[in-house]
Amino acid sequence: xxxxxxxxxxxxxxxxxxxxxxxxxxxxxxxxxxxxxxxxxxxxxxxxxxxxxxxxxxxxxxxxxxxxxxxxxxxxxxxxxxxxxxxxxxxxxxxxxxxxxxxxxxxxxxxxxxxxxxxxxxxxxxxxxxxxxxxxxxxxxxxxxxxxxxxxxxxxxxxxxx
Numbered sequence: 001x002x003x004x005x006x007x008x009x010x011x012x013x014x015x016x017x018x019x020x021x022x023x024x025x026x027x028x029x030x031x032x033x034x035x036x037x038x039x040x041x042x043x044x045x046x047x048x049x050x051x052x053x054x055x056x057x058x059x060x061x062x063x064x065x066x067x068x069x070x071x072x073x074x075x076x077x078x079x080x081x082x083x084x085x086x087x088x089x090x091x092x093x094x095x096x097x098x099x100x101x102x103x104x105x106x107x108x109x110x111x112x113x114x115x116x117x118x119x120x121x122x123x124x125x126x127x128x129x130x131x132x133x134x135x136x137x138x139x140x141x142x143x144x145x146x147x148x149x150x151x152x153x154x155x156x157x158x159x160x161x162x
Contacts (some may be wrong), residue, residue, distance in 0.1 A: 002070075002073070003070035003071060003072060003073045004070055004072045004073070005067075005068075005069070005070055005071070005072065006066065006067070006071065006072050006080075006156070006160060007067075008072070009072055009159075009160055010156060010159050010160055013152070013155055013156045013159060014067070014156065016152060017067075017149070017152045017153060017156055018067050020145050020148060020149055020152060021063050021067070021149070023141070023145050024142055024145040024146060024149070025056075025059075025060060025063075027138045027139075027141045027142040027145065028052070028056050028059075028094075028098070028142055029056075030134075030138045031049075031052065031098070031101065031138050031139060031142065032049065032052060032053050032056060034134070034138075035049050035101075035105070041105070042104065044104055045101065045104040045105055048097060048100050048101050048104060049101065051097055052094075052097045052098065052101060055090065055093050055094050055097050056094065058090055059087075059090045059091070059094050062083065062086055062087045062090055063087065065083060066083055066084075066087060071083065072160065077160075077161060080157075080160065080161075081157070081161070084153060084157045087153065088150065088153065091146065091149055091150065091153075094146065095143070095146045098139060098142050098143055098146065099143060101139060102136075102139045102140070102143065105136075105139070
């Protein structure tokens with residue numbers, strides 16, 4: 001039996017996975033390209049951004065193999081299983097890196113001031129006062145996509161192997 005693209009075997013799940021991966025890639029690219037424009041970032045954050053760039057390039061290579069090459073062969077599923085294992089490992093590393101960037105860039109640096117000792121109640125902090133920057137938006141979107149991908153990939157590999 002010859003090799004097929006996974007679309008030929010499981011088009012719906014493959015398309016779903018590819019859409020989520022494309023959105024994740026778009027958001028990761030934005031993070032990598034736009035955080036570099038900031039001059040006021042810590043050395044630790046800069047190191048994490050460089051690490052993300054390297055991890056992201058590896059991730060894109062793996063997912064391009066999955067979606068764009070004839071890798072599915074019913075007679076020999078070892079290559080497909082190995083590729084999914086590599087993708088899942090890289091997904092964990094990518095998730096950790098993006099969360100570290102979120103943590104370094106926003107969690108510790110942007111906690112809003114609480115006016116708990118102020119008598120004027122209208123100055124109390126409320127979620128309506130939050131300013132969501134593009135950087136935070138893209139990080140949160142990336143983390144959201146990363147959360148859903150393991151389940152999508154798991155379902156895809158189960159259906160491909162059965």
